[in-house]
Amino acid sequence: MLTYSNSLSVEDYCELRSSVGWTPLIEAQARSGLEHSDFVISCREGTHTVGCARVFWDKGYIAYLADVMVLPAYQRQGIGKRLVSECIRYVDAQLKDGWKIKIVIVSTKGREKFYERFGFTIRPNDKEGAGMNMWREA
Numbered sequence: 803m804l805t806y807s808n809s810l811s812v813e814d815y816c817e818l819r820s821s822v823g824w825t826p827l828i829e830a831q832a833r834s835g836l837e838h839s840d841f842v843i844s845c846r847e848g849t850h851t852v853g854c855a856r857v858f859w860d861k862g863y864i865a866y867l868a869d870v871m872v873l874p875a876y877q878r879q880g881i882g883k884r885l886v887s888e889c890i891r892y893v894d895a896q897l898k899d900g901w902k903i904k905i906v907i908v909s910t911k912g913r914e915k916f917y918e919r920f921g922f923t924i925r926p927n928d929k930e931g932a933g934m935n936m937w938r939e940a
């Protein structure tokens with residue numbers, strides 16, 4: 803049975819990153835990122851963590867959706883959809899009268915359609931350029 807909770811260990815987070823082929827992080831940095839997330843959601847089957855997602859919010863108008871990951875063997879079973887839905891629900895719960903919050907996601911290549919289903923718009927488009935990012939390293 804799948805269960806969802808707001809806890810996620812550093813070990814499980816790093817295992818998820820590795821399972822989807824993302825850049826490994828040293829434990830201290832992974833821990834810091836998790837501790838400073840505004841919202842974390844994870845999915846477990848028994849004690850095995852099979853998916854996660856998290857949100858950072860500036861307490862104003864920008865929220866960033868990050869680390870949406872589902873173990874390859876558990877993909878296409880609706881887990882990612884539930885994880886992202888919970889993140890959007892978290893952001894919606896922060897809205898006050900007259901507020902608007904923009905949720906930003908940098909989609910991995912080929913996953914854009916997954917996000918479009920929630921209402922995210924693909925960039926670049928008529929009004930917005932491509933999303934951009936860069937890594938800085940010590």
Ligand SMILES: CC(C)(COP(=O)(O)OP(=O)(O)OC[C@H]1O[C@@H](n2cnc3c(N)ncnc32)[C@H](O)[C@@H]1OP(=O)(O)O)[C@@H](O)C(=O)NCCC(=O)NCCS
Pocket residue numbers: 822869870871872873876877878879880881882883884907908909910912913914915916919
């Ligand atoms: C992207 C990811 C989180 C999706 O998780 P998932 O659990 O497989 O997704 P779901 O099963 O909840 O799928 C939800 C819907 O999106 C669709 N979908 C899932 N992956 C898709 C893809 N790669 N392309 C297009 N549609 C996709 C499903 O068919 C489903 O459609 P439905 O609601 O009509 O049935 C997962 O593929 C993953 O972890 N990928 C590796 C890490 C990654 O790239 N994460 C995205 C970071 S930006």
